[in-house]
Amino acid sequence: MKQSxxxxxxxxxxxxxxxxxxxxxxxxxxxxxNAGLSSSDGGVxxxxxxxxxxxxxxxxxxxxxxxxxxxxxxxxxxxxGRRWKYVAERDSFGNFKNNSMRALTLHSPQAPLDELMSxxxxxxxxxxFPDSVTPSYVPYMTWRALKHFFGGAMGVFTTQTLxxxxxxxxxxATPGAVAINWILKDGAGRVGxxxxxxxxxxxxxxxxxxxxxxxxxxxxxxxxxxxxxxVPHLFLPLACAANVLKNVxxxxxxxxxxxxxxAFAKGENIGDVTAKGECVGNIxxxxxxxxxxxxxxxxxxxxxxxxxxxxxYVFSSYRExxxxxxDTLNRARFSVAVESFLKxxxxxxxxxGNNQEEIFTFPWxxxxxxxxxSRFKDAFQDPSAYLAIEPLFEKERYIVTYNxxxxxxxxxxxxxxxxxxxxxxxxxxxxxxxxxxxxSNRQSSSRSQQENLVPTTSDFEPHVAxxxxxxxxxxxxxxxxxxxxxWRMSESLLNPGRARLH
Numbered sequence: 001m002k003q004s005x006x007x008x009x010x011x012x013x014x015x016x017x018x019x020x021x022x023x024x025x026x027x028x029x030x031x032x033x034n035a036g037l038s039s040s041d042g043g044v045x046x047x048x049x050x051x052x053x054x055x056x057x058x059x060x061x062x063x064x065x066x067x068x069x070x071x072x073x074x075x076x077x078x079x080x081g082r083r084w085k086y087v088a089e090r091d092s093f094g095n096f097k098n099n100s101m102r103a104l105t106l107h108s109p110q111a112p113l114d115e116l117m118s119x120x121x122x123x124x125x126x127x128x129f130p131d132s133v134t135p136s137y138v139p140y141m142t143w144r145a146l147k148h149f150f151g152g153a154m155g156v157f158t159t160q161t162l163x164x165x166x167x168x169x170x171x172x173a174t175p176g177a178v179a180i181n182w183i184l185k186d187g188a189g190r191v192g193x194x195x196x197x198x199x200x201x202x203x204x205x206x207x208x209x210x211x212x213x214x215x216x217x218x219x220x221x222x223x224x225x226x227x228x229x230x231v232p233h234l235f236l237p238l239a240c241a242a243n244v245l246k247n248v249x250x251x252x253x254x255x256x257x258x259x260x261x262x263a264f265a266k267g268e269n270i271g272d273v274t275a276k277g278e279c280v281g282n283i284x285x286x287x288x289x290x291x292x293x294x295x296x297x298x299x300x301x302x303x304x305x306x307x308x309x310x311x312x313y314v315f316s317s318y319r320e321x322x323x324x325x326x327d328t329l330n331r332a333r334f335s336v337a338v339e340s341f342l343k344x345x346x347x348x349x350x351x352x353g354n355n356q357e358e359i360f361t362f363p364w365x366x367x368x369x370x371x372x373x374s375r376f377k378d379a380f381q382d383p384s385a386y387l388a389i390e391p392l393f394e395k396e397r398y399i400v401t402y403n404x405x406x407x408x409x410x411x412x413x414x415x416x417x418x419x420x421x422x423x424x425x426x427x428x429x430x431x432x433x434x435x436x437x438x439x440s441n442r443q444s445s446s447r448s449q450q451e452n453l454v455p456t457t458s459d460f461e462p463h464v465a466x467x468x469x470x471x472x473x474x475x476x477x478x479x480x481x482x483x484x485x486x487w488r489m490s491e492s493l494l495n496p497g498r499a500r501l502h
Contacts, residue, residue, distance in 0.1 A: 070091070071089055072088055072089075072090055077103075084103045085103070086102070124280050126276050134264050134325065136264065136323055136351075137264040137273075139319075141280050152285035152288030155285075161225055161228060162239060166232075205494075207259055208321045208359055209359060209361050214251075218246055224238055224241055263326050318359060329423075329482075329488070338426075338427060338478070347485050353487070370433060372429065373412070373498065376412060397416050400412075400464065402433075411428065415502050426492075426494050427475055428468075432463065
């Protein structure tokens with residue numbers, strides 16, 4: 001560059017020269033790109049170019065607005081649709097000053113309603129919703145919120161009743177005796193919680209059934225608490241019994257919570273899903289409590305109010321549990337899948353299989369048509385029955401038989417049985433049960449009442465042999481079709497007995 005003869009000569013360092021050349025090239029490229037934008041007639045006038053450059057500057061796409069200043073655009077950033085640009089200040093040599101970087105907002109302020117909705121969403125839905133959870137998450141949380149709403153409303157009336165009853169039952173006693181009664185009530189509940197916790201693995205095997213049963217126990221406990229108003233002199237035994245029931249329900253709810261939330265999470269976000277789910281429950285509980293306090297000031301009928309709230313609680317609980325879609329096979333869902341396969345040749349989808357699962361059952365009941373992992377003495381009445389069918393299962397790690405005196409199919413597991421062997425034994429047992437029911441229905445229509453004799457084990461030995469042939473060809477098809485529908489065949493929750501044949 002030329003300098004005037006009268007000017008004082010200056011020497012540029014190599015770093016300053018590079019900065020000068022780079023800045024010149026950047027300005028030239030920016031001007032050329034703006035000049036290259038042409039309309040259909042081949043040119044853009046200056047009035048049209050100015051708004052375009054202003055828009056680019058506003059969006060943070062170029063840094064022309066800092067050309068005459070000491071600020072330089074570093075980069076742009078976006079978070080959930082909100083944008084920022086980062087700038088830094090330069091000194092006279094073109095170097096960045098220390099701690100000079102700052103962020104400038106590019107987004108317009110949100111409307112108050114949008115800000116409120118964004119705040120609420122941050123508390124009640126997981127990050128990335130709805131892509132971060134399964135579709136069944138929304139109906140589950142809707143019914144869960146409604147259930148906690150009714151539960152919070154009932155809590156006001158039950159607490160009022162307990163406080164009133166303990167005061168009446170001990171109206172001549174010291175305040176210390178009242179406190180001791182309350183402590184004994186809570187202590188009995190903790191003992192009940194500890195004893196029920198030994199159920200352990202059953203919370204995984206029959207998750208939905210136990211969850212709904214726990215909610216029924218919660219309602220029963222609330223009803224017992226209300227009964228203390230009618231017989232206040234029996235406050236201590238009734239309050240202790242009610243607290244045991246409610247603590248058992250609390251153990252059930254806590255133990256089944258994680259597997260349910262795990263079914264909703266699509267990635268490694270179980271903690272986020274759990275936290276937001278509990279937040280929804282607490283918000284609904286507070287709303288129900290507040291509404292119930294307003295209602296209680298009008299002294300409504302205790303029985304009527306409790307009955308309505310209880311019906312809403314139980315119905316919401318049932319719909320909440322029914323909306324959960326699990327991809328594992330427990331006994332209930334496995335029975336649905338096998339029955340559908342034997343009747344139609346197809347395995348139901350995850351949604352269909354979960355919808356058909358029976359919820360109104362108690363897992364601890366023993367009256368089931370199929371017994372998996374049973375004792376030898378329960379399955380066979382005499383040794384000849386075992387010796388007759390044992391060769392049919394020589395290559396298998398299980399034995400399946402039918403006991404006509406008990407009307408049940410028994411699957412006995414050998415000591416080498418693995419997870420897939422247990423699954424195959426359960427499948428074979430359901431095939432045998434289906435086969436026997438079909439044969440019995442045909443025979444009952446053709447036999448007369450006089451010829452209807454009590455069948456023996458030997459009568460069903462041909463049926464066992466027939467099912468062995470069926471299972472050898474159909475079990476693989478069943479597994480493939482179940483896997484296609486999304487069922488996890490590797491982690492079954494069939495809860496077999498602990499007995500094994502050696």
